[in-house]
Amino acid sequence: MSTVVIQPTGISAADVLAVARGTAKVVLDPAAVEAMATSRSIVDGIEAAGRPVYGVSTGFGALANTFVAPERRAELQHALIRSHAAGVGAPMPREVVRAMMLLRVRSLALGRSGVRPLVAEALIDLLNHEITPWVPEHGSLGASGDLAPLAHCALVLLGEGWVLGPTGDRIPAADALHRVGLKPIELAAKEGLALINGTDGMLGMLLLAIHDARHLFAMADVTAALAIEAMLGSERPFLPELHAIRPHPGQAASAANIHRLLQNSQVMDSHRDDLAHAVQDAYSMRCAPQVAGAARDTLDFVETVSARELRSVVDNPVVLPDGRVESTGNFHGAPLGFAADFLAIAAAEVGAIAERRVDRLLDVARNRELPAFLSPDAGVNSGLMIAQYTAAGIVAENRRLAAPASVDSLPTSGMQEDHVSMGWAATKKLRTVLDNLTSVLAVELLAAVRGLQLRAPLAPSPAGRAAVAALGGVAGEPGPDVFLAPVMEAARAGPDLRAAIEREVGPLA
16 A cells, blocks of 8 residues: 655646555645645635635626625535535446545645645545545536536535445445544635536546556557467568658557567568568558557647646636635636547547458458458358457447547536536546447457467467467367357456566567
8 A cells, every 4th residue: 555645746647546546545745734724824814804706705607796795605615515516427437536536635735725724634534534425427517627526526525415335326425424433524715616626527537548548559559460460461561760760759669569569470480581472561550550659649648738737726716825816717628628539539540440450350351361250160150250340339439439529618607607628528438438449459359369379380479479378268269159258358458468468578668
């Protein structure tokens, strides 16, 4: 178990993963406590002076010009949380909610939100006691932040709302707090607004997606190399000098991976000097680094955006060190929405080109003397015919999901919030695209393994041997048809296979 220390300078993407997916505990650095206390003293001074300040002494959204009497300002904050916890639908995964809560603590700890340290500490208590609010999937428009999802989190601090039970059911928050000895908190002026006015849900999902995409794009090089090997493709298009003359960094990295994965293979040696060998392979083989590499470069851009957001103060209004409290638009999720949509497009294309290689592997007219649908007894047996159907259906869905959410603004709050980012929808569907990509690559892996098995007695590359060993226990040898669904599920387990391959060929980029 590790510990993530939240400082007034922020946290890292690795910290988010450690808390969202791991067992890391969270603590506040004393400097963060001091920064929050300092900004809170400014809000207290504004209250004492009776100045009208949005979110402190006024209503919200279209009610921003409505003055709220001092004796009702705590009530205002509680009412805000209750009214904004208006989401519907299935609950978001535990890892997303935990990432969202940690990122909200991070934002508060920067000392620009005017909240007492106890508010951040209350969120940390939920994380450390593994109490996960029940956050519905629908409700955020990604402007004014992820209002509804964050309100469902904040409601638990008040002892209200629901939390995720051990089987995914929902149980009353009051019961969950009581069970671990936590008590509800009372909010003061500005604190309810500070709990919900952030991009934390969008950013949390984007950070999780970046980590997943980084792994999947490396695995796309693996499955491409294995498919190319099984189809007796050429390694020449992946020579480093050919990518140095078009210096896109992702392309060079992907080509280097594929070239290395194809070495020390009897299958490749068997046709390297064959004059009858095709002069040029199909685009889905030869251009694999150009597509996967462009996706890698897109991912680098997205990572840059998320890193900036991790350093950002995302709230409204913000408390400046000189005592001013200023309204901002920093809660608008356009940077994250655009990035997520761009990455979804790239990931969808990585899956699309992989499916084309699957189709080629199964086609007796194009797979260079492998049997139809990779079945030694095609006709009675259908081999991997329907596995390719599955991949094609997933590719079609990813194309629909690649349509950008961030161009679909709808005005809300009496036209006060007249342009929204839809960043929550963009990042949520990005996660679906990546999960779908995992399945498409699993089909390509299975097809490539079957193709390499059918090239026996020629020994495949070290990567090919590792892949055959990993799937052989489930898929067996080429022969009569088997129940394919569990084989395809096993093929989705990429991290173990990647580790086995890297033990043979070294770390992949």
